[in-house]
Every structure is written in C-alpha cells, then in structure tokens.
Amino acid sequence: PNERSPNKKSPNKQNPNTKNPNTVTLDNRENKEDNNSNSSSDSSSPTNNSSSSGSSSSSGWGMNLVSSEDASNIAAKELATRSVISGYPVKFDFVEGVTCVTYIKFDPKKTFRRTTTVVEELKNKSTLVPTTPQGKVYKHVNVWVGDKGAGLPTSIRNGLIEFKVEKSWIKDENINETLITLQRYDEDWQPLYTEKVREDKNYVYFEAETPGYSFFAITEYEGSGEIQGANKIPLRSIGSEGRAAMSGNAGGDSRIKDPMGAARIFMAISLPLFMIIAGYCVLKKKI
Structure with missing residues (x-):
C-alpha cells in the first residue's frame, strides 16, 4: 500500500499550552531551501516528555506532524529533518537514540526540499497493519518520511535502515543472531536483506535494504520465502548442508560426482x- 502520511494540518489553531502526545510542531526558521548538510533531531519517549515537541515561533513557518498510529501504541519517537534533493544521497541520523532505529539513508529520485522523518517505536503491532509477521518479534517500528511520499518506492532507490537489538534480548530469548531480519509490510510481511554491521557493549547493529519506508518489524526470521534486496542470497535462506558445503565443512566428499x-x-x-x-x-x- 502507499506509505501513510504522517503529516496532517489541523484546521483549528491549538492551544499552545495543550500537548498532544502524538503531534510534533517543528520550527522551520531556516531558509526553506537550506543546504543538504543542515539537519535537526527531536525525540520523545515515556521518560522524555519534556522534549515531545520542538519549539514554536510565530515568526517562522511550521507544520504539524500527526501520525495515523494510535497514540497509546507509541512507546517512543524521534524526528530528523534534512533536505531531500534528487540526485543527492540523503541520510537521516537519529542521534538521541530513543528508538531502535539509528539512521535511514537513500538516493532520492525526486526533490522534496526540507523533509522531516519520524520514527515511531511501538508497544505492539501497528494498529494500521492487519497481520503479525512470521517469527519472534523484537520491535515494531513505523518510519514516516515527510508527508508528500518522499519515502515511497517510487521516490527512492538504494534505501537502507540501520537498527539496534539489545544483546540481553538475544540472550534471554535464545535468539539465533544470524536469523535477525527486518520485515516490511506491503500488503503482507516481506523479509528484507539484513546483515550485521557492528556491535558494542549492549547492542548488536544491523543494516537492512528496503524499497521504501512504512511499517517494519525486527524479527528472528526462519522462513524460506524470498528475501528482498539486491539479488543477494543470505546464508539464512540456504539449508545447513548448503552452508556447510559453502564453508568447506561438509562431511564426506562435497564434489559433485x-x-x-x-x-x-x-x-x-x-x-x-x-x-x-x-x-x-x-x-x-x-x-
């Protein structure tokens, strides 16, 4: 389905003293066509309510980003703003680290100028998605790129998303780290090509290739379905005998007779x- 827009303009002026936990007002004082290197980030979480909205200004122009997700299902969210210009790779870094997504990046096919990306880490499956993905789920995440379709498959190429998984979850749930896979919902759940890129004391970081941005789930995926991503065949889609043969550890003579x-x-x-x-x-x- 088309990416759902996180931006909706409210017809009525809100009381500045009233906070909607699912609405973020951005102050865009900078020039609308600022250089692609400028960026900003904002975040909110159950323990960081004081930063749930950016500063507002009567002299600047702004917009309200209203998610279609049920507010009660959002555990935390973070925003980043960049200029999206056709032909120039763009990266949205989520430096506050309040969600499991650390960055997204892609090559824009179209120009959208100043664009805000919102990452929502959910408590449960998105209320906008009818089914749950296959496998054990670590986190459900929504990623909204602007309100004009900047994150749709028709607007991007070479889409990437980096996310982190707690080592404690991997250990406690007896998770096979090599099977951790990001899945994206587009009429049904589709596993994406995912690979480990680094780790630190508390987290293991993965990067996944995605055709677009919308609804995601971080899972331990053991299915045999086709995995999207650059015609790569990850080892998880090959049987144990195939993996052994590829690594040279197969029992007996692995040559074809x-x-x-x-x-x-x-x-x-x-x-x-x-x-x-x-x-x-x-x-x-x-x-």
Whole structure:
C-alpha cells in the first residue's frame, strides 16, 4: 500500500499550552531551501516528555506532524529533518537514540526540499497493519518520511535502515543472531536483506535494504520465502548442508560426482593408447 502520511494540518489553531502526545510542531526558521548538510533531531519517549515537541515561533513557518498510529501504541519517537534533493544521497541520523532505529539513508529520485522523518517505536503491532509477521518479534517500528511520499518506492532507490537489538534480548530469548531480519509490510510481511554491521557493549547493529519506508518489524526470521534486496542470497535462506558445503565443512566428499562423465574421460584417454600399443605390436611382428 502507499506509505501513510504522517503529516496532517489541523484546521483549528491549538492551544499552545495543550500537548498532544502524538503531534510534533517543528520550527522551520531556516531558509526553506537550506543546504543538504543542515539537519535537526527531536525525540520523545515515556521518560522524555519534556522534549515531545520542538519549539514554536510565530515568526517562522511550521507544520504539524500527526501520525495515523494510535497514540497509546507509541512507546517512543524521534524526528530528523534534512533536505531531500534528487540526485543527492540523503541520510537521516537519529542521534538521541530513543528508538531502535539509528539512521535511514537513500538516493532520492525526486526533490522534496526540507523533509522531516519520524520514527515511531511501538508497544505492539501497528494498529494500521492487519497481520503479525512470521517469527519472534523484537520491535515494531513505523518510519514516516515527510508527508508528500518522499519515502515511497517510487521516490527512492538504494534505501537502507540501520537498527539496534539489545544483546540481553538475544540472550534471554535464545535468539539465533544470524536469523535477525527486518520485515516490511506491503500488503503482507516481506523479509528484507539484513546483515550485521557492528556491535558494542549492549547492542548488536544491523543494516537492512528496503524499497521504501512504512511499517517494519525486527524479527528472528526462519522462513524460506524470498528475501528482498539486491539479488543477494543470505546464508539464512540456504539449508545447513548448503552452508556447510559453502564453508568447506561438509562431511564426506562435497564434489559433485558424475559416473558417465568419468567413463567418457577414461575412454577418451585409453582408446588412443590402445591403438598405439596394437600398432606397435603389429609392426614388431612384421619386422
């Protein structure tokens, strides 16, 4: 489905003293066409309510980012703003670290100028998605890129998303780290090509390739379905015998045997030798 827009403008002016936990007002005092290197980040979480909205200004222009997600299902969220210009790679870093997503980056096909990306870490499955993904779920996440379709598959190429998983969860849930996979919902849950990129004391970091940004789930995926991403075949989609053969640890002889081929090679070598020997014997008798 098309990416759901996180931006909606309220027709009524809100009381500045009233906070909607699912609405963030951004102050865009900078020039609308600022350089792509400028960025800002804002975040909110149950323990960081004081930063749930950016500062507002009557002299600047702003917009309200209202998510379609049920506010009671949002555990934490963070925003980052960049200029999205066709032909220039863009990266949104979420430096506050209040969600499991650390950054997204992609190559824009279209120009959207100043764009705000919102990451929502959810308490449960998104209320906008009808089904749950296959496998054990670590986190559900929504990623909204602007309100004009800047994160749709038709607007980007080479989409990437980096996320982190707590080592304590991997240990406590007895998770196979090599099976940790990001899944994206687009009419159904689709596993994305995911690989480990680094780790620190508390987290393991993964990067996944995605055709667009919308609804995601971080899972331990053991399915055999096709994994999206750059025509790569991750080891998780190959059986244990296949992995052993690729690593050179397969039991027995891993070479492919072809008895008929071996026979043809033997005949090709032995027949000329036999003819040479027979000719030599005939010649010796004549002498």
